[in-house]
Amino acid sequence: MAKANVLFADSFEKAYQHLDATIQRRVIDFMLKLRKDPDSNGLNLKQPHGAKDKRVWTARVNDNFRAVLLRPTSDTFYLATIKPHDDAYDYAAQIVWDVNKVTGGLDFYNLGEIQEILVRTGDSEVAGVGFFDAISDADFAHLAVGASLVPVLREIRSEDALLGIAESIPKLAGQVILALADGKSVNDVWSEIVAGSAAEDEIDPDDLDAVAERPATRETFAVVTDDSEELERMLLKPMSEWRVYLHPEQRKLAYRAKPYNGPARVSGGPGTGKTVVALHRVKALADRYPPGAGKKILLTTYTNALSELLGRLLDDLGGPELTAKVEVLNIDKVVREVLRGDAESEWSRVEVLGDAGIASRWDDVVASATPGNPFDKLFLVGEWEQVILAQNVRTRDEYFAARRAGRGRRINRAERDQVWKLIQEFERRLDRDKAMGFKQAAARASDIAATWSDAERPYRHVVVDEAQDLHAAHWTLLRALVPSGPDDMFIVGDAFQRIYDNRVTLGKLGVDIRGRSSCLTLNYRTTRQILRDALKMIGEQVPDDLDGGSATLKGYRSVLRGGKPVMAGFPSSAAELTALSARVRAWNKAGIALDEIAVFARTSATASDAVGVLKGAGIAASLVKSGTTPKPESGVQVMTMHRAKGLEFRAVAIVDAGCVPLGVAVTPETVDHLDHQRGIQRERSLLFVSLTRAREALSITWSGQPSPFLADVIS
Numbered sequence: 001m002a003k004a005n006v007l008f009a010d011s012f013e014k015a016y017q018h019l020d021a022t023i024q025r026r027v028i029d030f031m032l033k034l035r036k037d038p039d040s041n042g043l044n045l046k047q048p049h050g051a052k053d054k055r056v057w058t059a060r061v062n063d064n065f066r067a068v069l070l071r072p073t074s075d076t077f078y079l080a081t082i083k084p085h086d087d088a089y090d091y092a093a094q095i096v097w098d099v100n101k102v103t104g105g106l107d108f109y110n111l112g113e114i115q116e117i118l119v120r121t122g123d124s125e126v127a128g129v130g131f132f133d134a135i136s137d138a139d140f141a142h143l144a145v146g147a148s149l150v151p152v153l154r155e156i157r158s159e160d161a162l163l164g165i166a167e168s169i170p171k172l173a174g175q176v177i178l179a180l181a182d183g184k185s186v187n188d189v190w191s192e193i194v195a196g197s198a199a200e201d202e203i204d205p206d207d208l209d210a211v212a213e214r215p216a217t218r219e220t221f222a223v224v225t226d227d228s229e230e231l232e233r234m235l236l237k238p239m240s241e242w243r244v245y246l247h248p249e250q251r252k253l254a255y256r257a258k259p260y261n262g263p264a265r266v267s268g269g270p271g272t273g274k275t276v277v278a279l280h281r282v283k284a285l286a287d288r289y290p291p292g293a294g295k296k297i298l299l300t301t302y303t304n305a306l307s308e309l310l311g312r313l314l315d316d317l318g319g320p321e322l323t324a325k326v327e328v329l330n331i332d333k334v335v336r337e338v339l340r341g342d343a344e345s346e347w348s349r350v351e352v353l354g355d356a357g358i359a360s361r362w363d364d365v366v367a368s369a370t371p372g373n374p375f376d377k378l379f380l381v382g383e384w385e386q387v388i389l390a391q392n393v394r395t396r397d398e399y400f401a402a403r404r405a406g407r408g409r410r411i412n413r414a415e416r417d418q419v420w421k422l423i424q425e426f427e428r429r430l431d432r433d434k435a436m437g438f439k440q441a442a443a444r445a446s447d448i449a450a451t452w453s454d455a456e457r458p459y460r461h462v463v464v465d466e467a468q469d470l471h472a473a474h475w476t477l478l479r480a481l482v483p484s485g486p487d488d489m490f491i492v493g494d495a496f497q498r499i500y501d502n503r504v505t506l507g508k509l510g511v512d513i514r515g516r517s518s519c520l521t522l523n524y525r526t527t528r529q530i531l532r533d534a535l536k537m538i539g540e541q542v543p544d545d546l547d548g549g550s551a552t553l554k555g556y557r558s559v560l561r562g563g564k565p566v567m568a569g570f571p572s573s574a575a576e577l578t579a580l581s582a583r584v585r586a587w588n589k590a591g592i593a594l595d596e597i598a599v600f601a602r603t604s605a606t607a608s609d610a611v612g613v614l615k616g617a618g619i620a621a622s623l624v625k626s627g628t629t630p631k632p633e634s635g636v637q638v639m640t641m642h643r644a645k646g647l648e649f650r651a652v653a654i655v656d657a658g659c660v661p662l663g664v665a666v667t668p669e670t671v672d673h674l675d676h677q678r679g680i681q682r683e684r685s686l687l688f689v690s691l692t693r694a695r696e697a698l699s700i701t702w703s704g705q706p707s708p709f710l711a712d713v714i715s
């Protein structure tokens with residue numbers, strides 16, 4: 001006898017995870033039995049009385065639990081959920097399913113649940129203007145919204161109902177209604193959201209085998225095989241949503257069939273899935289090549305911790321077949337590889353110094369400078385990194401001709417001469433000690449790469465995450481690692497999250513993104529409540545967009561809902577950290593595991609204090625050090641705000657928020673007003689990055705005065 005075709009929905013998976021282990025085992029047996037012999041008596045397949053849709057059934061899992069299933073043919077079953085006996089019947093009576101006329105996939109939803117949302121929000125009681133009065137039934141049909149949904153959508157009058165219903169209907173329809181409610185035209189919604197999901201073949205709603213195979217169905221349902229262990233693994237550790245379902249805007253960017261005719265850039269506020277798009281882009285590019293075929297794809301980002309994270313996510317997405325075609329390295333390792341690979345270069349044998357090492361050597365140079373030298377360390381570091389290394393200046397003449405745009409303090413020719421001498425002395429000392437700075441190393445590596453022919457360039461494609469923090473020398477290097485041509489570079493980043501002092505104009509560095517720039521606007525991470533505060537905090541900032549224009553957060557929004565962030569001031573740091581322990585305990589009691597909670601501080605000293613206080617209160621906690629990724633088994637993850645970049649947690653506590661902006665991190669206004677302003681902007685961005693790491697819960701505390709950046713949030 002042929003086996004039945006059994007698929008299970010993501011909603012089934014979620015229900016499974018909430019069951020206890022003995023029932024979970026019964027569920028697996030049930031699924032295998034259904035696949036082997038759907039007519040078996042023990043399954044007790046029944047159609048509920050009074051069901052809205054006569055093709056919905058329930059089946060017995062054990063005496064107390066039943067599964068709810070859609071049965072388009074006698075031997076095809078789509079498992080929708082699993083519930084206690086009576087609830088399963090109630091649920092089954094309310095769900096409807098259909099073949100989507102645009103995507104050709106199978107859609108289902110619970111009309112009863114949607115009606116309940118309308119009653120709860122009061123929308124079904126009131127008359128007045130509905131969100132979708134201007135949208136005709138034909139428009140909805142064109143936009144892949146099932147006809148049976150349309151009457152309930154017309155009852156939506158409040159944002160609460162809109163958001164609730166958007167989560168309860170098929171994902172594509174959810175995106176469509178949110179975009180329409182945001183005021184997008186039917187044509188724009190079609191081209192931006194729906195067109196990419198439209199079936200490529202002709203849709204025959206009776207050809208249910210084709211329906212089961214379509215991408216739109218496979219985004220919601222997984223196929224049951226005969227392997228019980230594999231099944232258990234799929235149910236317990238399901239594919240994260242981002243791996244299966246991409247928002248159409250994300251899919252369009254990552255899987256675009258037509259090549260990008262040169263470097264392409266994707267921007268977007270925190271949590272809009274830029275990293276997800278970069279990972280899928282890598283997959284789309286890698287899928288073109290057979291295993292072992294020549295050069296690899298480079299996936300790079302700013303820090304080591306983030307590149308490790310990217311490596312793990314890439315493995316999740318495509319396993320060894322994908323990772324074998326990709327090199328995942330943080331930008332400093334990319335630099336090091338180039339220097340190391342150049343046997344001729346003495347640079348391959350030097351020690352590379354971090355910011356602290358460079359700063360202390362500048363201290364020495366300033367101390368030995370002639371009396372009355374008017375240039376301090378902060379000015380000289382900026383001049384060296386942002387003028388000399390950014391433009392790869394190697395001679396006095398080049399320095400005299402160099403642009404100093406963005407430098408606040410003007411200097412005359414005599415002063416330039418003085419600065420040049422100090423810089424020469426500084427570089428001479430580094431040479432003597434066989435040392436160099438990271439950015440200097442990047443400039444030297446890009447000198448080496450500049451001599452390569454296309455055949456020598458080591459990568460097929462370069463994909464960059466966290467692009468906003470790379471230095472000019474990194475860009476000239478990355479440009480030289482891949483031959484110019486279609487799909488050469490794919491760049492994602494967010495200028496609002498720039499937390500290091502690197503400003504570039506990509507076009508001037510050979511990375512021409514004109515006409516190939518896109519923006520993501522839907523936040524998948526953070527609740528609306530948290531996002532509202534984060535946006536108030538960032539205020540009217542208009543950072544540059546890496547290419548000579550202005551970045552914007554226009555249209556940036558979230559559809560997730562949650563509680564209000566907590567903001568509180570304390571009389572002393574001790575009182576603040578005691579309250580932190582209480583907050584962490586409360587989150588933990590509410591079901592958030594300790595390793596899903598993070599504490600961020602502006603300085604490592606405060607972070608260490610927080611670890612001490614948490615541990616003293618009997619709460620497992622650990623300090624996340626530079627270059628390492630958080631270890632889940634070590635409890636609450638405590639780190640500086642800089643380390644929080646690119647990460648996310650269910651709950652975030654920001655402590656000692658009063659010390660942002662940190663005085664020592666910002667050039668005094670009297671020394672250089674432009675540097676000062678940029679320093680302030682960086683500190684604001686750092687707080688913005690910190691706030692937007694939180695998925696569900698956020699607390700911000702301080703002792704004494706709060707951060708001035710929070711003024712609009714607190715008031």
Ligand SMILES: Nc1ncnc2c1ncn2[C@@H]1O[C@H](COP(=O)(O)OP(=O)(O)OP(=O)(O)O)[C@@H](O)[C@H]1O
Nearest residue numbers: 241242245246247270271272273274275276524646
């Ligand atoms: N299509 C999707 N479906 C479900 N979840 C998604 C989707 N896209 C992104 N996410 C989730 O949203 C969160 C944020 O995604 P991601 O880290 O890619 O955003 P980002 O724009 O790179 O963020 P940031 O700039 O703040 O670091 C992650 O938890 C990710 O899994």
